[in-house]
Structure formats: structure tokens, C-alpha cells
Amino acid sequence: xxxxxxxxxxxxxxxxxxxxxxxxxxxxxxxxxxxxxxxxxxxxxxxxxxxxxxxxxxxxxxxxxxxxxxxxxxxxxxxxxxxxxxxxxxxxxxxxxxxxxxxxxxxxxxxxxxxxxxxxxxxxxxxxxxxxxxxxxxxxxxxxxxxxxxxxxxxxxxxxxxxxxxxxxxxxxxxxxxxxxxxxxxxxxxxxxxxxxxxxxxxxxxxxxxxxxxxxxxxxxxxxxxxxxxxxxxxxxxxxxxxxxxxxxxxxxxxxxxxxxxxxxxxxxxxxxxxxxxxxxxxxxxxxxxxxxxxxxxxxxxxxxxxxxxxxxxxxxxxxxxxxxxxxxxxxxxxxxxxxxxxxxxxxxxxxxxxxxxxxx
Numbered sequence: 001x002x003x004x005x006x007x008x009x010x011x012x013x014x015x016x017x018x019x020x021x022x023x024x025x026x027x028x029x030x031x032x033x034x035x036x037x038x039x040x041x042x043x044x045x046x047x048x049x050x051x052x053x054x055x056x057x058x059x060x061x062x063x064x065x066x067x068x069x070x071x072x073x074x075x076x077x078x079x080x081x082x083x084x085x086x087x088x089x090x091x092x093x094x095x096x097x098x099x100x101x102x103x104x105x106x107x108x109x110x111x112x113x114x115x116x117x118x119x120x121x122x123x124x125x126x127x128x129x130x131x132x133x134x135x136x137x138x139x140x141x142x143x144x145x146x147x148x149x150x151x152x153x154x155x156x157x158x159x160x161x162x163x164x165x166x167x168x169x170x171x172x173x174x175x176x177x178x179x180x181x182x183x184x185x186x187x188x189x190x191x192x193x194x195x196x197x198x199x200x201x202x203x204x205x206x207x208x209x210x211x212x213x214x215x216x217x218x219x220x221x222x223x224x225x226x227x228x229x230x231x232x233x234x235x236x237x238x239x240x241x242x243x244x245x246x247x248x249x250x251x252x253x254x255x256x257x258x259x260x261x262x263x264x265x266x267x268x269x270x271x272x273x274x275x276x277x278x279x280x281x282x283x284x285x286x287x288x289x290x291x292x293x294x295x296x297x298x299x300x301x302x303x304x305x306x307x308x309x310x311x312x313x314x315x316x317x318x319x320x321x322x323x324x325x326x327x328x329x330x331x332x333x334x335x336x337x338x339x340x341x342x343x344x345x346x347x348x349x350x351x352x353x354x355x356x357x358x359x360x361x
Contacts (some may be wrong), residue, residue, distance in 0.1 A: 007051035008194050011082035011112075014056045014072055015090050015102060015128070020064040022088035022122050022183045027052045029187045029203055033195050037202035049195045055079045057104040065091040076108045084190055085112050088183070089123030094145055097153045098131045106132050113173065120175040120190060122183040130154040134174060141166040143179030148273075162323060165189060184209045228271040232257055236268070237279075244283040245307040250276040284308070285321055292330040299326045 010030045012023055034049035056062050056072035064070055074080070087109075092098075109132050113119050121129040126142040127150060129135060136156040147161035160166060164182040167175050167189065177186035188209065192200035203209070228234045236253040243249055253276055254264045268276050284306040291302050303314035319325050324332065 004047045005049070007048060008084065009080050009082045010050050010052040010084045010086060010190075011055045011074075011079055012052055013085060013087045013105060013109075014054050014062040014070050015087075015105060015125075016062060017065045017091035018062060018070065018088050019090065020066060020068040020070060023054065023064070023070060026086055026088065026122075026183060026187055027054065029184070029207065030191070032206065033191045033199045033203055036206050037199075040206055049199060050191070051080075053079065057102075057108075076104065081115065082112060082117050083194065084118045084120060085109065086120045086186075086190075087122065087125035087128055089125050089143075089179075090128075092124040092127060092146070095149050095152075097149075098127045099153070102128055102131065110134070116173075118173040118175065118190070120177070120186055122177045122186060123179045126150060126176050127153070129174070129176070130157055134169070138168045138174065139166050140168070141176050141178045145179070230267065230271040232259075233268055233271040236276075237272075240280060240283065244280050244287075245305070247307075249280050249307075280307075281317060281321070285318060288314075288318065288326065289322070289329065292326055293334050302326065 010026075012026055014023060030050040030052040031048050034047060035045050038044060038046035053073040054070065055074045055076055057076055059072070059075050061069040061071055105128065109119060109129070113132075113134060119129060119134070123143045124146055126135075126140055127146065130140065130150060130153070135154065137158075139158045139160055140150065141160050141163045142150050144161045147159050150157060151159050161178070164178045165176070165185045175186055175189060177183045184207075188200045188204055191203055228237060236256055239256055240249050240253055243252065246252060253268075254261050257264045257267075259267065265276060268274075268279070272279060274282065288302055288306045291297060291305065295302075297305070299315065300311045303309075303311045306314075308314040308317075315326060318329070322329060
């Protein structure tokens with residue numbers, strides 16, 4: 001008779017156009033808790049400490065966002081009672097609402113939470129979790145590109161788009177991951193809480209998972225590439241896209257608009273969501289990010305190149321808006337760009353060698 005503790009049930013909810021990446025990554029990591037580290041270090045797998053299974057509202061395959069067919073283990077009505085429910089991200093247009101969709105899933109999530117389950121969402125699925133009403137009055141996170149959407153449709157939710165992970169609610173029974181691979185942070189958090197820190201660290205080591213300690217902010221675009229539907233403001237956007245380094249771009253835009261300063265600022269904010277000065281800073285910082293990724297200029301030279309005479313001010317502004325200092329940003333993303341570029345350079349000759357080529361003597 002085994003003395004192993006009972007496995008912890010983890011339901012992974014698959015909705016139409018769910019991402020297979022997050023669905024199966026979470027499945028594998030939960031299943032590996034307590035099992036895989038022993039296997040790779042001793043050659044003998046230990047019992048899994050968690051029991052993941054995929055659930056859906058209807059029987060039959062769920063088609064993922066990329067067309068992969070996902071076969072649920074259970075439908076909602078007959079699945080084992082979960083201690084944890086994870087909702088992977090799914091395809092959702094920025095600006096779109098979940099209202100009127102997923103009514104069966106929403107009712108089931110409320111039921112699971114009322115029964116004591118911990119609910120966890122990933123990226124866009126925070127919108128689905130918010131539709132349950134369980135996030136009202138609480139902190140939340142979501143992929144940075146959907147933060148405004150969540151704020152618009154669920155104003156009672158306190159949205160923190162810069163955070164990769166948020167744990168909140170009574171008993172800390174709601175967990176949300178931001179975008180991309182932050183679902184890995186979410187899995188480690190849940191393994192640490194429900195199984196143990198030792199097992200969470202083992203999974204991290206076995207699968208080479210780095211914690212997103214800097215949050216989402218360094219990865220986010222500063223949202224300055226959307227052309228306004230207001231023709232006058234769009235004209236100013238076009239001008240400043242080429243002249244943001246100028247000493248007084250806001251004054252120049254105001255003059256170009258032909259409006260009073262107060263009227264111009266109010267109209268610009270209404271159209272873009274940013275003040276003219278914030279917009280200029282965003283343009284300058286996006287350019288600075290590109291230079292940091294691709295060139296070896298000094299921080300002082302970069303500050304001057306994008307329009308800042310005061311390097312200290314540039315550094316403070318960059319840190320506040322991007323979440324890293326310019327030097328930290330260069331170290332993280334400049335290295336990544338160089339590494340990827342190097343791999344591409346190495347791969348190109350071998351990929352093209354002998355393909356459609358001939359030698360003429």
C-alpha cells in the first residue's frame with residue numbers, strides 16, 4: 001500500500017481558440033511536479049504530485065487558435081472536483097468583450113470558486129475571469145496589449161499591466177499571469193503553494209524556467225504607432241514622427257494645429273490617450289530602445305540622439321516607463337538580438353547551400 005499523498009486535481013479549461021502552447025505547457029509542468037526531477041537525476045521517476053486534466057463545456061475536440069485539435073478529458077459536468085482551475089489564453093481581438101460568450105464556463109468557474117478552488121488565468125483569459133465578477137474591487141493583470149480593454153469593460157477591476165503575476169482575493173485564491181510565457185511563473189507559484197517550494201524549484205531547474213522578475217513592462221510597446229481618426233491630430237502625429245528630436249516639438253505641433261494650447265492638448269489626449277508631451281516621450285523612448293538593442297553608443301550619446309540634453313533625466317524617465325535602466329535594457333535585449341542574429345547568420349548559408357544552385361565552369 002502506497003504512502004504517497006493524494007495527487008492534487010488541476011483542471012485546465014479549454015475554450016474555443018485556446019492556445020495549445022499554454023494548455024499543454026501547463027499540463028506537462030503540473031504533471032512533472034515531484035516526478036521529473038527524480039527521473040533526470042536518478043533515472044527513476046517519482047510519483048506525480050499533481051493530476052492535470054483538460055476540461056471543456058462540450059464533448060468532442062476543441063479547436064485551438066492555430067487549428068490544433070485538443071481532446072478534453074472531461075466535460076464540465078462530470079470532471080473530478082478541482083483544487084485548481086487554470087484558464088489558458090485564447091484568441092481575443094484587442095477591444096473585444098467576453099460579454100454574452102462563455103456563459104456555461106463562467107457559471108462553472110463561479111461554482112468552482114464557491115467550492116473552494118483556486119482560479120488561475122493566463123493572458124487574455126483574465127477577461128473571461130473578470131466576466132465572472134470575481135475580480136471586482138481586486139488587483140489584476142493581463143497581457144499589456146489588453147490592459148485598456150480590461151479597464152474599459154470591467155472598470156471595477158484594478159488593472160496592473162506591468163506585473164507578470166498577481167495573486168489576490170480571499171485566501172489568495174485568484175492568480176493571474178500577464179502575457180506570453182508568464183504562465184510559467186503562474187505554474188511555479190501554484191506548485192510552490194500546493195506541493196512545496198522544493199518541487200517548484202525542481203520544476204524550474206528541470207525545464208530551465210526563468211522568473212519574470214522585471215514584469216511585462218520591458219517587453220511592452222509604448223503604443224505610439226496608431227494613427228488618429230482625427231485628421232488634424234493625425235497630421236500632427238505625422239509631423240512629430242519625423243521631428244520628435246526637435247527642442248520644442250509640442251509647441252511646434254500646437255502651432256501646426258492652429259488651435260489654442262489648451263484646446264490642442266485636450267483634443268490630442270481625447271484622440272490618442274496621451275498628452276502631447278507623453279506622446280513625444282514615447283516616441284523618443286521607443287527609438288532609444290531600438291538603439292540600445294542594435295548599437296554600442298554610450299547612454300549619453302543615445303539620450304542626445306533622441307532629444308534629451310539631460311542624461312540623468314533620460315535615465316530616470318526610461319526606468320519609469322520601461323521598467324529597466326538603459327544599461328539593463330541593453331544587457332537583456334541587446335544580447336538577445338545579437339544572439340538571434342548570430343544564429344540566423346550561421347543558419348542562412350547551410351539552409352541555402354545546394355538549393356537551386358549550379359556551378360558554371
